[in-house]
Amino acid sequence: MIQVRNLTKYYGNRLAVDNISFTVEKGEIVGFLGPNAAGKTTTMRILTGFLAPTSGDISVANYDIASHSLEARQRTGYLPEAVPLYGDMTVRSYFDFLARLRGLDKNRIKTRIEDVTEICHLEEYIDVLIGKLSKGFRQRVGVAQAIIHEPEVLILDDPTIGIDPIQVAMTRQLIKELGKERTILLSTHILPEVSMTCERVIIIHEGKIVAEDRIENLSSMISGSKRIRLEVEGPAQEVAKRLRRIKGVNQVSRQDSHYIIECAAGQDPRSKIIETIVQGGWTLLSLEHIEMSLEDIFLKLTAEEETAK
Amino acid sequence: MRNTTTIALKEFKSYLASPMAYIVAGIFLFATGFFFGNPFLSPSTYFETSIKGFLEIGSILLLLLTAVLTMRLLAEERKMGTMELLLTAPVRDSEIILGKFLGSLGTLIAMLALTFYYPLLLIIFGDPDMGPIGTGYLGLFLLSSVCLAVGIFASSLTSNQIVSAVVAGGILFALWFIGDAAGLLPEALGEVVGYLSLSYYFPDFIRGVIDTRSIVYYLSITVLFIFLAIRSLENSRWS
Numbered sequence: 001m002i003q004v005r006n007l008t009k010y011y012g013n014r015l016a017v018d019n020i021s022f023t024v025e026k027g028e029i030v031g032f033l034g035p036n037a038a039g040k041t042t043t044m045r046i047l048t049g050f051l052a053p054t055s056g057d058i059s060v061a062n063y064d065i066a067s068h069s070l071e072a073r074q075r076t077g078y079l080p081e082a083v084p085l086y087g088d089m090t091v092r093s094y095f096d097f098l099a100r101l102r103g104l105d106k107n108r109i110k111t112r113i114e115d116v117t118e119i120c121h122l123e124e125y126i127d128v129l130i131g132k133l134s135k136g137f138r139q140r141v142g143v144a145q146a147i148i149h150e151p152e153v154l155i156l157d158d159p160t161i162g163i164d165p166i167q168v169a170m171t172r173q174l175i176k177e178l179g180k181e182r183t184i185l186l187s188t189h190i191l192p193e194v195s196m197t198c199e200r201v202i203i204i205h206e207g208k209i210v211a212e213d214r215i216e217n218l219s220s221m222i223s224g225s226k227r228i229r230l231e232v233e234g235p236a237q238e239v240a241k242r243l244r245r246i247k248g249v250n251q252v253s254r255q256d257s258h259y260i261i262e263c264a265a266g267q268d269p270r271s272k273i274i275e276t277i278v279q280g281g282w283t284l285l286s287l288e289h290i291e292m293s294l295e296d297i298f299l300k301l302t303a304e305e306e307t308a309k
Numbered sequence: 310m311r312n313t314t315t316i317a318l319k320e321f322k323s324y325l326a327s328p329m330a331y332i333v334a335g336i337f338l339f340a341t342g343f344f345f346g347n348p349f350l351s352p353s354t355y356f357e358t359s360i361k362g363f364l365e366i367g368s369i370l371l372l373l374l375t376a377v378l379t380m381r382l383l384a385e386e387r388k389m390g391t392m393e394l395l396l397t398a399p400v401r402d403s404e405i406i407l408g409k410f411l412g413s414l415g416t417l418i419a420m421l422a423l424t425f426y427y428p429l430l431l432i433i434f435g436d437p438d439m440g441p442i443g444t445g446y447l448g449l450f451l452l453s454s455v456c457l458a459v460g461i462f463a464s465s466l467t468s469n470q471i472v473s474a475v476v477a478g479g480i481l482f483a484l485w486f487i488g489d490a491a492g493l494l495p496e497a498l499g500e501v502v503g504y505l506s507l508s509y510y511f512p513d514f515i516r517g518v519i520d521t522r523s524i525v526y527y528l529s530i531t532v533l534f535i536f537l538a539i540r541s542l543e544n545s546r547w548s
Binding site: 045052080085101 | 311312315316319322323326327389390391392393394395396397398399400401546547548
């Protein structure tokens with residue numbers, strides 16, 4: 001459904017996307033994960049035809065985007081990072097305008113406006129000016145316009161950014177629902193979001209794909225190594241020294257008044273840590289497990305890649 | 310064609326919904342009404358039953374007001390991010406530009422139609438020569454399309470509406486007053502430069518003369534700037 005081969009994009013002299021290739025099969029939901037300025041938005045803009053690539057072969061919905069751009073665009077729904085809305089239009093006239101632009105006929109426009117209004121729960125706001133809607137509702141209008149022409153491919157650039165948690169949950173549910181019959185590529189920089197909605201993940205960093213895997217494999221890789229944060233009252237040198245001797249502890253570092261403990265893969269030395277502290281006669285103030293952040297994963301992945309070289 | 314109409318209608322409606330179009334029309338009607346009516350208030354016993362006063366000031370005003378009217382057409386889309394909607398819709402770049410052009414032309418025609426009461430007054434209270442009135446309006450219409458095309462081109466260059474208006478006004482004033490500069494140049498060169506000036510052809514329309522050259526000139530400049538606007542839009546994909 002989406003095929004990208006050797007895509008490269010330069011902005012002037014700056015390399016934004018560096019020779020990436022990937023495919024998204026029909027009916028798949030794929031997460032595009034990466035920190036800011038990794039090249040996610042650029043790639044999505046190229047897939048939707050907003051930007052032209054510097055080089056590379058791309059097909060979307062089985063149409064080459066260079067030679068059959070209009071056909072590919074016809075079959076693509078796109079929610080850009082900044083939701084593109086006309087504040088001086090009502091929700092209904094906005095839907096009508098876009099449905100027309102995407103070639104729907106009159107009767108179909110009417111039923112589709114009703115459909116997306118229901119799917120995105122916009123019934124009460126359908127005749128309100130978009131400029132007067134709150135951020136969460138604007139986001140919903142944005143999602144609705146992306147699906148109004150029943151596209152085969154959906155490209156969502158950070159669909160849950162800046163909305164409240166309840167709406168985030170709703171949006172994720174909606175994406176899962178839509179993914180049953182459509183091909184979806186969605187970008188995010190929130191790690192849990194990927195595991196909640198996507199089946200496969202492509203991790204992109206500095207314009208390159210650093211990892212591409214099914215979600216199960218990725219999460220086991222993430223959970224393979226645990227980190228623990230400790231707060232202990234006691235002589236710092238001594239505490240760190242004793243902690244290092246515990247089996248299953250790889251590394252101990254100090255961060256302000258905390259100790260960060262890197263555990264060996266598959267080990268859980270927490271009970272031994274507590275034992276050690278109690279034996280030393282010190283006071284344990286807190287002990288918590290730290291989730292690996294996206295940055296840590298990138299560091300890990302990029303480090304692994306470099307050692308592989 | 311369908312896409313062009315869709316965009317044109319949307320632009321026309323959003324002009325009707327925005328205060329800018331009413332402000333522009335208000336200024337236009339106030340100023341042209343003053344210059345149209347002024348001769349009739351003078352103590353002279355002889356009046357020319359023509360709309361010459363209106364046409365002379367109206368043509369200059371158009372240069373300014375169209376720059377303001379068109380500044381948002383593409384610059385605002387770029388600023389608000391809605392350009393991503395337009396450029397990723399299954400619509401040709403030429404259809405976007407033509408739609409915007411026709412939408413703004415429709416708005417301007419509506420504004421010009423509001424001045425029809427000037428000739429109407431002349432018909433009621435006198436016996437005007439209808440020829441120059443007809444050609445006068447034809448001239449205003451052709452000049453409007455030039456101005457709007459230049460304005461859309463300027464708007465396609467930037468995401469800043471003020472910049473767009475200044476660039477459009479600059480190009481239009483240059484095209485208008487280049488004719489005056491022609492006199493300072495050597496004779497042959499001056500003549501060529503004169504031919505390139507928007508103001509060179511307009512007096513013909515006021516006098517009631519339809520010269521094919523003037524129609525061809527105004528239409529060519531319109532087409533040229535619409536073409537440049539399309540290229541500028543295409544070019545933005547390659548940034």
